[in-house]
Amino acid sequence: MKKTIKMILCLALALTMMVGCTVVNVAKAGSVNGKDIPLGVYKYSVKIAEMYLGVMDAEDALTMIAMYDSYTASMVYNAISDILASAPTPAEGEKLWDLSYGETTVGEALKEAVFAELTKLYVAEDMAAEKEIALTEEELASISTAKSSLYGVTGSKSSFDDALGKINLTANQLEDLWVKIMLSNKLAEKHAEENEVAPEAIEAYFNENYMRVKHILVKVGDEGIETLDDAKKKADEILGGLASGGDFEALMNAYSSDVDAEGNINGGEEGYIFKEGDFGNPAFEDASKALAVGDYTKEAVLVTGGSYEGYHIIKRYEMPANYFADNAENLTAVIESTLAADAYEAYIEAEAAESEVVKNESKIKGVKLTVIKD
Numbered sequence: 001m002k003k004t005i006k007m008i009l010c011l012a013l014a015l016t017m018m019v020g021c022t023v024v025n026v027a028k029a030g031s032v033n034g035k036d037i038p039l040g041v042y043k044y045s046v047k048i049a050e051m052y053l054g055v056m057d058a059e060d061a062l063t064m065i066a067m068y069d070s071y072t073a074s075m076v077y078n079a080i081s082d083i084l085a086s087a088p089t090p091a092e093g094e095k096l097w098d099l100s101y102g103e104t105t106v107g108e109a110l111k112e113a114v115f116a117e118l119t120k121l122y123v124a125e126d127m128a129a130e131k132e133i134a135l136t137e138e139e140l141a142s143i144s145t146a147k148s149s150l151y152g153v154t155g156s157k158s159s160f161d162d163a164l165g166k167i168n169l170t171a172n173q174l175e176d177l178w179v180k181i182m183l184s185n186k187l188a189e190k191h192a193e194e195n196e197v198a199p200e201a202i203e204a205y206f207n208e209n210y211m212r213v214k215h216i217l218v219k220v221g222d223e224g225i226e227t228l229d230d231a232k233k234k235a236d237e238i239l240g241g242l243a244s245g246g247d248f249e250a251l252m253n254a255y256s257s258d259v260d261a262e263g264n265i266n267g268g269e270e271g272y273i274f275k276e277g278d279f280g281n282p283a284f285e286d287a288s289k290a291l292a293v294g295d296y297t298k299e300a301v302l303v304t305g306g307s308y309e310g311y312h313i314i315k316r317y318e319m320p321a322n323y324f325a326d327n328a329e330n331l332t333a334v335i336e337s338t339l340a341a342d343a344y345e346a347y348i349e350a351e352a353a354e355s356e357v358v359k360n361e362s363k364i365k366g367v368k369l370t371v372i373k374d
Contacts (some may be wrong), residue, residue, distance in 0.1 A: 027168060029115060030359040032122035032352075037115075039363055040169030041177050045114045046367060047167075048076040052084055053096065053110070055370050061154045061163035068153050071146070071178040079117030083109055086282045089304050097369050107369050115364060116352075121177075123352045124184035133186050135179060143178050147171060184348075191347055192340040202335045206324050212317045213288045214248070214271035216256040218300070219310025228302070228310070235300035235311035248296060248315050257310070270320060275338075281305075284312060291316035 029042035048066045050056065056063050066072070077084075087106050088099045097107030104112070128134070135143075154160045161171055218225065218235045225231050238251055252265060259265050266272060276285050287301045296315035303312055324331060 027363060028360055029118070029363055030357065032119050032358075033126055033356050035122055035125075037118050037122065038169070038173050039360075039367075040164070040167045041173055042115065042118060042364070043167040043367055044164075044169050044174070044177075045072060045076050045079075045118060046111060046369070048072055049080050049110050049114050050370050052077060052080060053087065053106075055096070057370070061159065062166055064153045065150055065160065065163055068150060069174075071143075071181050072174075075117060075121065075181050075184075076114065079113045080110055083113060085277065085280055110369070111364060111367065115359060119355075119357055120348045120352050121180045121184055123355050124187050124348055125180045126355075127348075127351060128183040128187045131187070131190060133183060133190060135182055135186070139182060140179075143175055143182070146178070147175055188341070188344045191344045195340070195343055197336045197339045197343075199332075201339060202332050203324060205335050205339060206331060209275045210273060210319070211275070211288055212271055212273045212319050213291075213314050214252060214266045214317060215258065215284075215315070216248075216252045216313040217258045217308060217310055218255065218312075219257050219308070222257050231311045232300060232302075235313060238313060239298065239300060242296065242313070258308070271317060273319070273323070281308070284308070284314070287312075287314055288316060293318050 027039040028036040029039045030037050044062075044066065047062065048069070051063070051066060056067075058064070058067075083101070083106065087096070087101060090096050090099060097105060097110075099106045101109045151157045151160045154163050164171060164174065216235075216238055218231045218238070220226065220228060220231055222231070222234070225234060234255075238246075238255055241251055242248060256265055258267075260267065274285075276289060279285055281303055283301055283303050287297050291297065291314065293316050297313055300311035300313055303309060
């Protein structure tokens with residue numbers, strides 16, 4: 001009798017496991033300190049990364065959910081910000097995912113960056129627990145409310161669950177991801193409180209990283225400029241004038257297309273004062289950074305995408321006297337936030353390097369990126 005009962009229980013357990021496999025996502029992208037990263041969570045994060053690069057199907061229910069998910073979007077943006085800033089632009093017939101990016105491709109770099117960010121998120125959760133950082137009842141309630149609000153995006157809870165189910169992601173797993181993101185944010189706040197940025201570090205950062213430039217923009221749509229080739233030809237003519245002793249300001253006032261509604265060129269007399277990353281355009285920023293004060297780019301710089309697409313002749317200027325002191329309040333807030341974020345990133349990366357991270361290479365390799373249609 002006991003043997004019979006034991007056999008029945010074993011059979012029931014086996015059937016439960018078999019049925020469970022059809023409704024519970026057991027596939028994982030990897031693990032961090034023994035905690036699994038569900039493959040569905042990884043796929044969902046990759047989808048949002050694709051959206052940042054302009055690859056999406058607006059009619060797809062899962063895409064619609066991802067579009068309204070501000071929690072995961074902030075995490076993913078942090079993961080791929082460097083790729084967004086420096087990914088090459090495909091030429092006609094080229095596919096974005098296949099383009100070279102360092103020693104790999106854009107597609108593989110994106111997938112690797114997402115996994116690395118999820119790894120840090122799981123590490124942050126462990127560290128938050130060590131520091132007794134937890135979400136409040138109000139914060140947990142806000143997550144539940146946010147999840148419920150997404151039901152309206154697809155029309156109902158069942159359609160919401162069905163959309164997530166396409167990638168074997170459950171609503172509970174998505175909610176758990178949001179909890180981890182919020183815990184990471186609270187840990188970052190705690191780290192900033194415990195590691196105050198010194199005032200002298202803020203001013204030093206300004207002196208080392210901020211630059212002031214003005215530029216002459218020649219773009220398609222200017223008088224007589226119908227193509228980028230036309231823009232390049234005109235920019236080269238202006239460069240010839242500069243090489244012959246022409247005045248940069250005079251040529252800028254005569255030819256630059258960067259004019260606002262009030263008629264200000266380059267936004268005003270000061271020009272542009274910024275740090276790397278502010279423009280989100282590496283071609284412009286790198287060219288500016290490479291210049292010594294008083295120098296201009298001897299070759300026109302091509303910037304693609306956006307309203308500033310065209311050829312730029314950039315000149316670097318000395319910072320206005322007392323600029324930091326006159327703008328100390330705003331600059332301090334921005335720089336302090338930047339330095340705190342950098343310090344937290346280094347802190348988490350160091351902890352991640354010491355953590356037990358297992359990456360399921362075969363599963364990640366099997367994640368297909370969205371096909372980019374011509």
